[in-house]
Amino acid sequence: MRKIAILGIGQTKIDEHWDLSMREIGGNAAFAAMQDAGMEKVDSLFVGNMLSSTINGQSQLGTFFSDWIGLWGQEAVKVEAACASGAAALRSGLMAVASGDIDSALVVGVEKMTDKAGHDVTSALATAADADYELEQGISFVGLNALVMRRYMHEFGWNHEDFAPFSINAHANAMHNPFARLHQTIDVETFENSSTVSTPINLLDASPTGDGAAAVIIVPAEKIAAMNGRPRITVAGSASATDSIAVHSRKDPLFLSAAYQSSKKAFEMAGVTKDDIDVFELHDAFSIMAALSLEACGYAEKGKGVSLGLDNEILIDGRIPVCTRGGLKARGHPVGATGIYQIVEVAQQLRGECGETQVDGAKIGMAQNIGGSGATILTHILKAE
Amino acid sequence: MRKIAILGIGQTKIDEHWDLSMREIGGNAAFAAMQDAGMEKVDSLFVGNMLSSTINGQSQLGTFFSDWIGLWGQEAVKVEAACASGAAALRSGLMAVASGDIDSALVVGVEKMTDKAGHDVTSALATAADADYELEQGISFVGLNALVMRRYMHEFGWNHEDFAPFSINAHANAMHNPFARLHQTIDVETFENSSTVSTPINLLDASPTGDGAAAVIIVPAEKIAAMNGRPRITVAGSASATDSIAVHSRKDPLFLSAAYQSSKKAFEMAGVTKDDIDVFELHDAFSIMAALSLEACGYAEKGKGVSLGLDNEILIDGRIPVCTRGGLKARGHPVGATGIYQIVEVAQQLRGECGETQVDGAKIGMAQNIGGSGATILTHILKAE
Secondary structure: OOOEEEEEEEEOOOEOOOOOOHHHHHHHHHHHHHHHHOOOOOOEEEEEOOOHHHHHOOOOHHHHHHHHHOOOOOEEEEEEEOEOHHHHHHHHHHHHHHHOOOOOEEEEEEEOOOOOOHHHHHHHHHOOOOOOOOHHHOOOHHHHHHHHHHHHHHHHOOOHHHHHHHHHHHHHHHOOOOOOOOOOOOOHHHHHHOOEEEOOEEOOOEOOOOEEEEEEEEEEHHHOOOEOOEOOEEEEEEEEEEOOOOHHHOOOOOOOHHHHHHHHHHHHHHOOOHHHOOEEEOOOOEHHHHHHHHHHOOOOOOOOHHHHHHOOOOOOOOOOOEOOOOHHHHHOOOHHHHHHHHHHHHHHHHHOOOHHHOOOOOOEEEEEEEEOOOOEEEEEEEEEO | OOOEEEEEEEEOOOEOOOOOOHHHHHHHHHHHHHHHHOOOOOOEEEEEOOOHHHHOOOOOHHHHHHHHHOOOOOEEEEEEEOEOHHHHHHHHHHHHHHHOOOOOEEEEEEEOOOOOOHHHHHHHHHOOOOOOOOHHHOOOHHHHHHHHHHHHHHHHOOOHHHHHHHHHHHHHHHOOOOOOOOOOOOOHHHHHHOOEEEOOEEOOOEOOOOEEEEEEEEEEHHHOOOEOOEOOEEEEEEEEEEOOOOHHHOOOOOOOHHHHHHHHHHHHHHOOOHHHOOEEEOOOOEHHHHHHHHHHOOOOOOOOHHHHHHOOOOOOOOOOOEOOOOHHHHHOOOHHHHHHHHHHHHHHHHHOOOHHHOOOOOOEEEEEEEEOOOOEEEEEEEEEO
16 A cells, blocks of 8 residues: 555644534644644545534534535545544545545544533444444443453453553543643542442543544655654554454454454554554553453453553553553543544654653554444554654 | 446345345345355445434444444445435545555445434434534425525526426336336326425425445456456546535535536546446436536536426437436435445446346446535446446
8 A cells, every 4th residue: 555644633622612613623623734734725534423413413524524624625525433433534544545546635533522411422322332232222332341341350350440550541641631631640549439330330441522623634655755854654554353343242252353453454564563562542442441452452461451551561661651642531532533633642652742741762653443342443553754 | 546346236125124124224235246246255345324323323334234244354434425425435445445455345325214203314314414504594405405496497497397307207217127216107297296395396306215225346447357248347437526515605506516526527537528428327316406417517508407308318318318227216315325326227237237228338327426415426437348
């Protein structure tokens, strides 16, 4: 595949934006990326979004945003893969530019979740699960993840507090990210004492939703030699894989086979191994998913993902730093936007723009975005050149 | 862009399928295309769908269908551009295969619209319009098209009955298409006497919705020399363009600029002119859209599209045969599936499989799929080689 570079990045603070519409939020991220890239015109627009039809009463988000941003006439489309919509939109944009039919693409991940009451959002999020065979039983999306976490604890003998380091690390890193939803440190005691959402998942195992958007501009790498003195960031690996949509259909509900497959393909494409990854923005929608993701990508044996947290290997100076800007847990999880936030954050690390949470000498970074309870998983690897 | 061929096609009858789920309908079209292509495994799946999140409570349709079809592990994604979702999914699939990162793609357009009450469907369809600046006024999607039709009649002096030939032709052709939703001929009298939907649009100006799915399998053209004795169908042209999402924002609401732009690009890419097109599957969601589409593609001067119908130029043996399998008007309009039905039908014409409505010696065919009231328009040109 033709080599692609990330020329510009942009993001908005994740929050409850009562004074901003979805249009403005997505537009602000897009304009930031265009300004960062020094481009006023882009050939095409790919929008990653999950909930606009249900929550915002708006379909056709590609054209909705090309109109607002001023890309009149240009090709535009929405891509959806539940919470992996952001990375799925990036991958569609990458393949479009790689095809040679398009010279540049703006990829925007956007979600405006606070326009409806909480129970409406819970119902809309549940559409990521299997409507016929999971939701018909009355289970929510958090409930499905809770079943997986309980099984993991039972199977491998971990206690709830063993998951604390994932959330503590995410909250600590988010303190230095002005775009993060939450700015408060936590410890094991606050983690253990937070309210239950769906046993064993409590409030501090779960990522907060919110309104937010992030954007990147991609172009063929050969078109840019240097990038205003900054390192050139290329997409070295890109892969997507799927599993059954219902958790109960999986041979092993504790193994994220789509994470294994997509990371394997991305490693091969990039010509690297897991040990070459300097920073890993993983999809910690729930603390259990952080553990499963690390295991599937080869950083821990099955059932041992939790120990990476307990052994401080996930910290900024650890073996495999994760959630360096706060992760889903503290940066926030505006679902369809998350995959692009992860890409923006990896790019920031490779540019060396992360201040207090900068990973020293980061040259290769990975982002992994998960749709449903592991049903659609995309892995991207970026390199600084 | 790398040349792509359509190796297999499949479709289901459009109807109110009370005994079939969305899963089964989409699966049936996919299996038909795989059987037609003689393939048991495909690298990737692109699903075009507009309404599943709102009507069927199901997101993540890419993985939903890869799971059901048995493409476990393979890449899968949903693409949405309102009623142009089908063609948008095809274009994403085309660019993916053209990028070289994927060797084959199954593209499924699917919609299951009868699971909810009519007013829910009307609301869901309205999300194709601008929620903030059109729907807030209380207008429906049909209402927007009615304003456009009334303006056209006023501006150019046509009467309502002048639009009759579009619907009469579509109904006549659908009589010979076993997959069509409606099998009944109509005449000017029935056209004029049908119930009003939103003045001046009546029931026979408007296409019926329904449950249905269509599918195609695409591969790099160089991989197949001959296709079981059938002509090789290649995608010679593919283009997408956008306009403002709200009708009132357009400089001229009676000019489909996105149809003009996407057809122009597609003609150039295919190396043909409008006069080389033997068959044109256009997007007659409402009769007014047939007229505007013909004008934007250069088949009639502005304000004269209606005369193509009155002069019998749109018939099977006319200058530019349209809706040869019934069009949206009589084959039916399961919105996200429509764009793929059009591609399947053009392929059938180029294969010479259309019996009574076969266009003699058809070698080049065009399909145009419209999202919203002209906001997103994709044009594809197929060639038989």
